[in-house]
Amino acid sequence: MRKELKMNYVPSCETCQRNKSATSRPSGPLHPLPVPDARCDSVAMDFIGPLPEDDGFNCILTITDRLGSDLRIVPCCTDISAKDLATIFFREWYCENGLPLEIISDRDKLFVSSFWKYLHRLTGVKLKLSTSFHPETDGASERSNRTVIQALRYHVERNQKGWARALPLVRFNHMSTVNASTGFTPFQLHCGRQPRVIPPLLHDHSSQTTEALDAAKVIERLETDIMEAQDNLLLAKMNQAYHADRARGPERVYPSGNKVMLSTFHRRRDFMQRGDHRVAKFMVRWDGPYRVHRAWPESSLYELELPGHSNIFPKFHASLMKPFIPNNNIAYPSQSHEEPEPVFDPETREDQHFMDRVLDHRRRGRGWQYLIQWKGFGAEHNKWLPGARVDNLEALDTYLKEHSLRDTS
Structure with missing residues (x-):
């Protein structure tokens, strides 16, 4: 009886499957995005905010070239429309680098708006959105945001003012810093040379005779740097995937039609209301079961059949799911x-x-x-x-x- 209870009855209890925290490591290996073929072909966009209002701004838009050649840090407001976002992108990125082939972003309301989708359909830019509650998809933007926030801490006072005026200096310092993944500074990949600083850090007398530089060699060196940056970036992605997968469990494949439990870790706000004094400790850890509608096991991505009242995007990474253990209705009719x-x-x-x-x-x-x-x-x-x-x-x-x-x- 003890063995039957432990192996069959308790694991198939729906109440236990919802309320018990997971003890196993999250499944699904890390699937890095492919390395871009050229500079500015693939860019990542994300917002930082809301922030304390400064000079009429309360938010920051970051636009990151995934090959590491450019970063735009644009102050803006949280109440901008999709049309305003398109204008900012045209002014800050298109006028400097032209149109990219693809844009990686999360599922912010501006990025999923019909106007934004229609604009990209007209321009031919492919819009790739991250899965629900899986920021690893947009790792380039997440890393840029972390760097920008860390740098701004050095420029704001106790009242948290002055961050908007510090953004150009933060961008310059970022562009002048060697990227750990590519092995080059963004300035080197973007311009083919390092910027001249005041005062100069190195007294390079050869820079005084710029007429002696061979333009062909400069272009050739730039192309060589880009190819080396691509190799370094690919190696960095392989190392990141290796170390990330060490903390993850084996890959679990959920075929279409199977039922799974979905983690509520990122959806605790759905169970809380303002003023009701509820605590996250008492909330269920999993809900469902939900049926798998479509599966992409090569990228650990699954689309679930969610109830009609749910407004979240139905595609999730395998790390947010666990297999549902159905009840044996003949052996345990009380749980059916x-x-x-x-x-x-x-x-x-x-x-x-x-x-x-x-x-x-x-x-x-x-x-x-x-x-x-x-x-x-x-x-x-x-x-x-x-x-x-x-x-x-x-x-x-x-x-x-x-x-x-x-x-x-």
């Missing part, structure tokens, strides 16, 4: 879900199910919504319904009485 057939309502001419109980409530606009659990169904079928649809049900009265709430419908 009957999932009864719907009952046809002649008044509404719709199929309806019986409600079991109300689980939670939240404010939406001027009204309230309630999380409903259906009788005979698992937690993956729970649904948020407006108060007008449940205000006459006994389950709502019971919920309000148990939680000492007034009628919020």
